[in-house]
Amino acid sequence: MNYLTAGESHGPQLTGIIEGIPAGIQINVDGINQMLAARQGGYGRGNRQKIEHDVVEIVGGVRHGKTLGSPIALVVKNRDHAHWSDIMNPTSPETPENTLRQVNRPRPGHADLVGGMKYGHHDLRNVLERSSARETAIRVAIGAICKQLLDQLDIQIVGHVDQVGSVAANSHRNLDVEKIEKAITQNDLRIIDQDQVQPIHDLIDQTKRDGNTLGGVVRVVATNVPAGLGSYISWDTKLDAKMAAAVMGVNAIKGVEIGDGFDAAASLGSDVMDEIDWQADDGFGRLTDHLGGFEGGMTNGMPMVIKAAMKPIPTLYKALQSVDIATKETMKANVERSDTTAIVPASIVVESVVAIELVKAITDTFDGSNLQRLQTQISEYRKEFKNF
Ligand SMILES: Cc1cc2nc3c(=O)[nH]c(=O)nc-3n(C[C@H](O)[C@H](O)[C@H](O)COP(=O)(O)O)c2cc1C
Numbered sequence: 001m002n003y004l005t006a007g008e009s010h011g012p013q014l015t016g017i018i019e020g021i022p023a024g025i026q027i028n029v030d031g032i033n034q035m036l037a038a039r040q041g042g043y044g045r046g047n048r049q050k051i052e053h054d055v056v057e058i059v060g061g062v063r064h065g066k067t068l069g070s071p072i073a074l075v076v077k078n079r080d081h082a083h084w085s086d087i088m089n090p091t092s093p094e095t096p097e098n099t100l101r102q103v104n105r106p107r108p109g110h111a112d113l114v115g116g117m118k119y120g121h122h123d124l125r126n127v128l129e130r131s132s133a134r135e136t137a138i139r140v141a142i143g144a145i146c147k148q149l150l151d152q153l154d155i156q157i158v159g160h161v162d163q164v165g166s167v168a169a170n171s172h173r174n175l176d177v178e179k180i181e182k183a184i185t186q187n188d189l190r191i192i193d194q195d196q197v198q199p200i201h202d203l204i205d206q207t208k209r210d211g212n213t214l215g216g217v218v219r220v221v222a223t224n225v226p227a228g229l230g231s232y233i234s235w236d237t238k239l240d241a242k243m244a245a246a247v248m249g250v251n252a253i254k255g256v257e258i259g260d261g262f263d264a265a266a267s268l269g270s271d272v273m274d275e276i277d278w279q280a281d282d283g284f285g286r287l288t289d290h291l292g293g294f295e296g297g298m299t300n301g302m303p304m305v306i307k308a309a310m311k312p313i314p315t316l317y318k319a320l321q322s323v324d325i326a327t328k329e330t331m332k333a334n335v336e337r338s339d340t341t342a343i344v345p346a347s348i349v350v351e352s353v354v355a356i357e358l359v360k361a362i363t364d365t366f367d368g369s370n371l372q373r374l375q376t377q378i379s380e381y382r383k384e385f386k387n388f
């Protein structure tokens with residue numbers, strides 16, 4: 001399975017093409033749109049989300065609601081394009097008015113400066129339009145389709161917010177997907193600890209007033225993942241490594257942890273290794289899950305636990321120092337409409353890319369041409385592992 005996305009933040013639309021999704025999956029368009037809406041939401045978002053109303057259009061690879069096994073083409077329109085139709089017109093020539101909207105004061109922490117140098121763009125809008133995390137909307141649409149396939153394979157997955165700025169919001173380390181889902185739908189932060197909602201709202205409000213921004217930590221938990229996805233055979237077959245790459249590929253993610261991650265480094269071996277047991281009904285298992293469901297680059301059947309650290313949003317309303325790329329004068333960085341924090345959407349995006357990597361691993365391991373055959377193969381494989 002593979003995918004590609006195209007589109008700029010204020011261009012006409014975002015486009016995604018997925019290749020390798022099995023035939024025969026009933027696609028729930030409302031389910032995709034619910035994930036798109038969740039990605040738009042969350043406390044701390046900027047005004048752009050008041051303009052956008054993300055809905056998916058399926059324009060290939062699905063017939064009468066079912067996947068055909070051919071490439072699936074998806075579109076999410078940018079409503080804001082209506083206000084940028086001259087500036088972001090894909091084909092009409094540049095006008096003097098367009099030049100007025102050029103960006104020449106690169107924002108520290110964004111792709112602006114190096115992107116301009118690398119591609120030879122002297123209008124940094126040519127960089128920021130694509131480096132904008134607007135693109136994550138189409139990645140979430142692709143992730144939502146992957147989630148619907150995982151659902152058919154009885155694999156559950158949820159992303160939530162674990163920390164905002166320095167405030168932690170998950171004191172119980174719960175790994176039950178249903179319980180996590182229930183807790184996070186009760187607030188607009190997708191956090192588990194309800195008593196942290198007010199302090200985090202206050203933190204975001206104050207940070208916004210200060211013209212500053214926040215990052216945080218998100219966590220994804222996946223359960224009932226078949227053991228043995230990925231391999232220890234070669235470095236580039238390790239699924240934990242592929243997961244880390246996909247998660248790092250989300251805008252502003254600066255760190256990835258599997259299981260106890262960095263905490264494991266400071267622990268003793270006896271506190272980290274998950275002891276092995278065997279039950280007649282279930283076969284082999286582990287008594288704990290410090291290693292987040294991975295051993296030797298392979299899933300081990302325990303819940304998959306992946307955390308990601310997001311840096312604070314780079315565009316600050318109290319703008320940081322920059323230099324005008326034309327005049328070389330020291331100036332404040334460019335400011336456009338921006339989020340104070342995007343940790344809530346990041347939890348949906350990270351969940352989506354983890355779902356995508358899981359589907360890739362599954363379709364690499366089994367025959368992914370057709371849902372029914374895939375289901376049969378996975379069910380036989382699960383039985384074989386149980387009887388080992
Ligand atoms: C959902 C989401 C929303 C974001 N919103 C903004 C934003 O409003 N303003 C901004 O400057 N950066 C925003 N970012 C972060 C930038 O896209 C990101 O920092 C930038 O592309 C540079 O990439 P890097 O941080 O991975 O180096 C957002 C990221 C995500 C995942």
Ligand SMILES: C=C(O[C@@H]1CC(C(=O)O)=C[C@@H](OP(=O)(O)O)[C@H]1O)C(=O)O
Nearest residue numbers: 009046048131132133134336337338339
């Ligand atoms: C548009 C979205 O997020 C954007 C991500 C983003 C950035 O620099 O990453 C900057 C802001 O938008 P613009 O591209 O208008 O400057 C955010 O609003 C979205 O998530 O739908």
